[in-house]
Amino acid sequence: MSTSASFAPLQNDTFLRACLRQATDHTPVWLMRQAGRYLPEYRATRAKAGSFMGLATNTDYATEVTLQPLERYPLDAAILFSDILTVPDAMGLGLSFALGEGPKFAHPVRDEAAVAKLAVPDMDKLRYVFDAVTSIRKALNGRVPLIGFSGSPWTLSCYMVEGAGSDDYRLVKTMLYSRPDLMHRMLAVNADAVATYLNAQILAGAQAVMIFDSWGGVLADGAFQQFSLAYTARVLAQVKKEHNGVRIPRIVFTKGGGLWLSEMGQLDCDVLGLDWTVNLGAARKLVGGQPGGPGKALQGNIDPNVLFAGPEQIKTEVHKVLDSFGTPLRAPQNDANATGPTHIFNLGHGISQHTPPENVAVLVDAVHAYSAQQRK
């Protein structure tokens, strides 16, 4: 397994400071799925690689595409190019991506025997991910921090049981309601696997980690707490909070989880990601904390479809999101490490493959310009 070599010193720590609720000169911004199909250079690399997994498993290609959006836009963070389903793939479920379709598992987990066979996979099977992390971190050369990530235990279970995407989650919820014992066993294995996986990413060079609970929002109230939140907490209990004496911020994003925000505020993490249905001002009041007190940094939450409008409308919508959060923490004199409510600008979900790349530049510039102004 890769171990962290000595990497170049970080030149832009805005994102990491905001994660830790420390003051910054502007609101940092990065975009979920920022290395992706909306970029022609990504499509060119993917064509060379032959397939999505060909791209993700090749260190050079993964490094190349991770850095592509940074060449175009002054983003404040990079995120590992990979997929949330690498862990169940390493468990032997046989991940594949048909062109133009979502992920598929050759061996979905649908009965007691299949659940019984599940185990935390040998991390050596995921070495390609850790190698990519180290390679990307080196290639970044300290420009911006690198975020590692994983799917949440529940979100992995959705795909593991359904075998693919779903619009009703019938199979996984059938297991949840009819055999909660099997579901709990699967989620426990997933949680331990995800924690091991994220720790290995941290050792390899990830400077922050994010748990994508993409499908937490499809659960019923009550079921969410038992089958998603509890296992996200189990991951967090095992993931490193620092490495080589440096804090490693931990981000949790539950799409559609806005109703459970105050419960998510109890998680032992630094940042909560929010989708566009949540009012940032209300979220800040609920979990953003006070200067000097405990609280979560908030990440999000513009509707990715705003990027299909014209430049003026994009700016207006960016300003609305920043205004909705309100004035972030300003640096107090004499205490650069004072803490208070902070915001990391992002989309409320992954960027659409149909996004015009020039519109992303408008968004990123608007975040930087307007948020610097807000602090004056």
Place this chain on the structure above:
Amino acid sequence: MSTSASFAPLQNDTFLRACLRQATDHTPVWLMRQAGRYLPEYRATRAKAGSFMGLATNTDYATEVTLQPLERYPLDAAILFSDILTVPDAMGLGLSFALGEGPKFAHPVRDEAAVAKLAVPDMDKLRYVFDAVTSIRKALNGRVPLIGFSGSPWTLSCYMVEGAGSDDYRLVKTMLYSRPDLMHRMLAVNADAVATYLNAQILAGAQAVMIFDSWGGVLADGAFQQFSLAYTARVLAQVKKEHNGVRIPRIVFTKGGGLWLSEMGQLDCDVLGLDWTVNLGAARKLVGGQPGGPGKALQGNIDPNVLFAGPEQIKTEVHKVLDSFGTPLRAPQNDANATGPTHIFNLGHGISQHTPPENVAVLVDAVHAYSAQQRK
């Protein structure tokens, strides 16, 4: 247009009383899409009709399938068998349903010219719906009340712009963000059309009406209030509150709208529908009101996937939902029309076509038995 003849007196007014926050002996229950593909007798009628629209536009068939679930289960309400997209179809958009697929419009509305052409359709084009309402009401013969319905202005717009279902609502949101003027014009026409449509259903015999805002939950905070809620309010401002001296309860259901519940509590309607992500107890506190005071009846909200579990688990989950609402209004002595918090049991979304019909019986019986016990 049909006008309401004299119909048989109502034998089971539990649903209507609960809508008006009046006490009942048990919690009434009906299921969204209760007349549907999970029933073999429905599939047989549909096969005779040849197509979904063949079924919906034929008075006898529409009546037959509406009554089918009532023959099997002691449900407390019937709902008109129809589709939410009849109104845009009458506007000339050309609705069709390919077998096994969702609805499709031959002429989606995507530019200024198409929006300019939109107008409230001649209700004569929807006569088949009103004829079905009158026919069903007669066939019900007073057994349970009949609910009429429509899609919300925003939900209709989603389909009108996308031309079909969507998983990202890119086209409709592109219009919303880049040409809000067009979107507002379309929504105003839709609102006036929906109000006219619901009033005609009431005249034809509908005893309650429901607005399905199935896609309100995909909007961003802020956009929801402007582009969905405001136009639902515009519908409500025009829909009859009583007919022939009898109150006509008005129900609004926004799937994924839990975060906006207190704003929805300001709507001039009687009942708010909730999906399974909402905690019923919390919703009751927020908008359910106090005995004698104002408030909304609440309708929902079990996860339809519970119906794939065994009978014991179904009962347990039904009890959880009823317990989560808590004890409903008990009839005070000497005042049968006193008001207070009430609950109408339903799914949080339409029933799945894969549901085993015998499990629906378990659910309905559990609601009746346990909720009667709750009142003791």
